[in-house]
Every structure is written in structure tokens, then in C-alpha cells.
Amino acid sequence: MNQVKKHLKHIDYPLFSTILILATLGLVMVYSASFVYAGMDPNIDNSSHYFERQRIWLLLGFIVFIIASLFSYRRLGYFIKFMVIASIVLLILVLIPGIGVERNFAQRWLSVGPFLVQPSELAKVAFIIYFAKVYTNKQDKLDQFGQGVLPPLIVLGGVFALILLQPDLGTAASIIMACGMILLFAGIRFHHLVFLGTIAIGSMFALIVSAEYRMDRLTSFTNPFADPSGEGYQLIHSLIAIASGNVTGVGLANSVQKSGFLPEAHTDFIMSVIAEELGMLGVILVIGLYVFFMFRGILIAKRSPDQFGRLLAYGITFQIITQAMINLAAVSGLMPITGITLPLISYGGSSLLITFLLLGILMNIAIKGHINRRVDYA
Template identity: 65%
Template sequence: MKKHLKNMDYPLLVIILLLSLFGLVMVYSASFVHAGLDPNVNDPAFYFKRQRLWLILGLFVFFFMSMFSYRRLGQLTPLLFLITFLLLLAVIIPGLGVTRNGATRWLDLGFFLLQPSELAKISMVLYFAYALTKKEDRLDSFNKGLLPPLLLLLGVFTLIVLQPDFGTAASIMIACGIILLFAGAKFIHLLGLGSVAIVGALLLILGADYRRERLTSFMDPFADPSGDGYQLIHSLIAIASGKINGVGLANSVQKSGFLPEAHTDFIMSIIAEELGLIGVLFVIISFMVLMFKGVLIAKRAPDQFGRLLALGITFQIISQAIINMGAISGLLPITGITLPLISYGGSSLLITFAFLGILMNIAIKGNIVRGYNREEEVDNSKEKQFKAAR
């Protein structure tokens, strides 16, 4: 334990705590009006209390995963993938999945609504990093090296899109693509896969009415201001109202019945309204620091599996943040994806903390190896000095 604490990446820990505590404050600010008026809740602090509980549990998950060897976790990858795949299948079986706002993404466990697509994030990143490390000598061959993990990724992607949850499916695809890029796959294979992914995404978007409507509403929300463009219009009003300093914490107008999902998908809009450009820059810079730390940890990882896993984790979180912020600002279509560590949501928060705990474990292992290497360099230097003196 002493060695564990000594070798923790404390700047990473600080940025995680800052974002999650900031998120807790903003969940309360964005939800207290809605929670106070909801007759089923009738408690302004309802969502805050639940988020606080998930945050405490998340911190326990984070510290547990930071102590659990990522190499041993890699050995559990096939089992974790199988569990995730079965849960994703269960969601789309009539009568088992829980439907909210037209999407069936949850399983009711009684005390907790489990979102298997969140678990899919961690299992797919683990699987891709583990499988491509094992197949390192076969990556030149598409059939033997790349095709098996790609088929499993396609299966998971399809099940998540059927929920429908295109945003989460896209973020998983991006993270796995980053792992594939740095694993050493041939450029021609990457080019072909990228082309297929882009064409496939376009066909998916154009193949469903609701996705086409989201695309057109994101391009011109004022064409249907009371329908598909409603959320984006009120998000843009919130952002414009904030200006530089914001209207003040807890003083948002848009959260008072105008902007749906203010404490989940659109919490960044409330941050922009209440805290202005200063609040937005704080969030963006924090995620940029998190990305920098993740890439640095990957660079210092003691093995290939650790490098690929650290990169996959980092870009899974960052891609989700980019998709969310792009959607609320009108730069990307609205997908219903939350902002990591900040938006309200138990499954999302716990999985993000599990991700970051694994990233911390890779950082600790890297720091320990670097420490041993420094000690060996010092010993060798002293030995050379002693021989020279003789």
C-alpha cells in the first residue's frame, strides 16, 4: 500500500476530483428546480443526493481498480466481454429492457438501473487492447490479426445502435480505432476500415427517420423550433445568455422547464449559462489536461498492453466529452451522450471511475518501473565511479 500511494499520479487524481466535485455542484444547480416541482420526487436535492452517493461509490471503485493489476484484469477480458454481450442482448429482448424517452437502454435491477452500453465501453477497450497485444505478430494479416476483434466490435456496435444509442456506439468505435492505430496495423487496412466506418455511419444516419431528423435539426434547428430543433435552440439560448461571467450559479433560466435533461445531456449548457465562458474554459482545459496525462501515462507504460489500454481509456473519455460538447453547441448532432464525471448518472459515473482507476494503475506500474530503472542507473554510476577511483 505504501508503494502504491508513493507512486500514484497525483496530478491525475487532482483533475479527477476537481471535475467530479464540480459536476456534483452543477448537478444540484441544474436539477433542483425540476426535482422540487416533480410530484414523484418533491425534493430539490433528490438528484444531488443520488449523485453524491454514486460519487462516493465511484471513488471506492477508482481506488480499488487503481490497486488491481491491469495485467490480471486483461486475463479476465473474455469473461467480461461475454457478460457485456449477454446484457446488451437482454436489453433488446421485449419485457426485459427499460424504455425511457423512446430509447431502451437499461435493465432494472430493483435498486439500480444498469446501462449495459456503459459496461461495453470498458469491456471493448480492454478486449481490443488485450487482443491486439496478443496478436502483435499477426497484425500485418487482416484475416488472422484484425478480423476477429473487428467482428466482435461490430456485434457490440450493432446491439448498442439498436437501443438506439448511436453516440455511445460511436465513442466506443473511436476508442477502439485509436487502439488499432497505435497497435501497429498496416496503413492500407486502417484506410479501408476508416472508409467503411464513414460510409456505414452515413447509411445508419440516413436509414432511420429519427436520425435524419436529428441531422437536419442540428444543421438548421430553427426550421422546426417546437419539434426536433427545440432542445438545441434552448441550449444555444443558454450558452448565449452566459456571456463571459455567466448569470450566476443556480440562476439559470433555461433549466426552469425550458431545457429538458438539464442535469444530464445538457448540463454543459447550464454551465455556460450560469458560469459563462470562464466555466466552459474550466471544463475544456480540465479535459485537455486529462487527455495530456492519459497520453503521458501511455507513453510511460511498462508494456504494450498498458500503452494500448491507457490510450483507449483516455480517448474513450475524451471522445465522449467532445461528442457531448459538440452536440450542445450545435457543432454535432444531438446523440443523448452524457458529459463524463459531470453529468448526472450512476452507471456512467461508476464506469468512468473504473476507467480512471485502471489508468491510475497503469501510471503506478509505470512509475514503479521507472523508479527501479533510476535506482539501477544510480547503482551503475556509483560502480563506474568506484572502478575509476581504483
């Protein structure tokens, strides 16, 4: 009990406040974006269906956050082999017909009772911890590409391929980018980083041009009006929603585009509804909160008492920021639509829980750093 009180005394309140504001805004906007859609669904008898489920997920998420913030991040290294193996096994299981659950032409989920679990979300956690731990242990070998840098990348490449088979290029890309940031802050040689970045960008381009549906998404985002009723449909209505909001928005719950025009309004395109209902002021608020979170995460990383915590904090921070950037770029037409949700704001179960788990670990690093500084000053 004394240990818990000690931890609570050193909570990073700016980080916690940012999380609380984003989660609360998300809950409000999930209701606003979904009540019309839920009311039109003959299989749902309650217009608050998605709001009520999101409220439950948020409660569970905060419980996960509290537990993770109290659990020493240093102990995570002991479980890393199990976590990596488990994530790989689950990613294989999700691809097996009859076991994996398919929705919207993608097989990304496993059914666990009444819930759907997305193994790629678990892989985010596993590989951020894995990369942080491995490159902490390999500090003296980071100038050797073959022995120090390459081995974890081979494992990551296999996981990338498994996620791509679902197919889920957006999530795979976000994991690659977060792990890439860990490599950067671990201190690998610059020419190694340039080489890996070139390989990653080239591979992404090759993957896009190798699949017709990815090429369709690429061409549709550059000119969505060329196919307004097909590949360009979602982006067109997203842009209409954003343009309709102007500066102050049309008012909370007054969005027109969510009323059967904009698909996935409460998940992938919730930012479009925010822009329509709350205007550019709402957009600036959301982006400002993510920017503040990024700088707070970087500060926590710098203040970490050890290298493992530092790399882990950087990985968590940029995993969440990368996901937010991909979502915001997709809904505004700056990049192809990927199906990635907006962290803490979009409707979702496993994605929300994993985000809170990562944030709880980040909070624990912040607490340890604060306690460590107090001891140093004493």
C-alpha cells in the first residue's frame, strides 16, 4: 500500500490530463458520430449502443492503465520472449480460415467469447518492448550491422509479412515506424539508418504497386472525384464534412455526413465528424493535444532513469503519434486510407485497451524518472 501511495504521489499530471481529455472527447464524439448509424441498424435496438460499449472499454482501459502504471517497466524484459512468440502465434491463427474473423474483406480478428481481439494490436506492444530491450542489451554492438542491428529486424520482417497478409498495411507500417524510432534513439550509425529507411520506403512502394486494391487507394486519394461512387467515396464525404465545419462547426450532434453518407464515421473517420461539428477549433484542439502528448513523451524519455526506459518511452510515444498522424493524413486526403483508428478517440475495443496499456507503461517510466530525480536531489 505504501508503494502504491508513493507511485500516486509522483504521477505525471500533464500526461494524465492529456489522456483524460482525449478519452473524454472521444467518448462524446463516439456517441455523436454513431447514434444515427446505430438507429438505422435493424440489428441494434439502442441508439446509444456504441457509446455504451465504448464507455465499458474506457473503464476497462483505465483499469489496465492503472495496473500498468504500477507495474515496474523493468520487469517487462523478463516476459519479452513469451510476448513475441505469443504475438506471432496469434498472427498465424488469425489467418487460418474458421479461426480468424473476417470483416470488410480483411481477416484481422480472433473471437474471444462475445469480444473480438486484434492480434496486430498485441504485436505493437510486444515489438516496442522487444526492440527497446534488445537494443539496450546490444549497446556495445550497435556499430556492427550484422551482429548488433540486423537480428531483431529479421523477426520484425516476419511479423510485418503476417500482418500484411490480413491485409493491414497501415498497422504494419505504424509498427515499423515506431521500431524505426527506437533504432534512431538507440544510436545506430547514420548510414545504417539511411540504408534501412531506403529499404523500408522501397518495400512500401513495391507492396502498394503489387496489389490492385492498394493502387486503387493510391490513385483515389490523389483524385477521389475520378471514382466518386467507388474508391473515392469515403474521402469525398470526409472532405465534405471537413469543409462544412468551417471555423466553429455546425454544432455537436448536428453532422450531416454521419447520417448514412460517411462510412465508419465513429471509427476511422471520427476526425471528419469532429471537424464538421466542432470546426477548425475542434481540429486544432485535437492536434494540439497530440502535439503536447508527443513533447511530454519525449521529456519522459529524456528523464528516464535507464536506457531501456528511455527507448521504451520513445517507442510508445511515437507509436501513438504515428498512428494519429496516419489517421489524420488519411481523412484529410494527404495519404491513402489505411483503416487505422485515431488513438483514444475512435470507437474500438482491443485498440483502446492496447493504447491504455502502452500509456500505463509510459506513466510508470515517468513515475520512476520522477522518483529517481527526487533521490538524486536529496
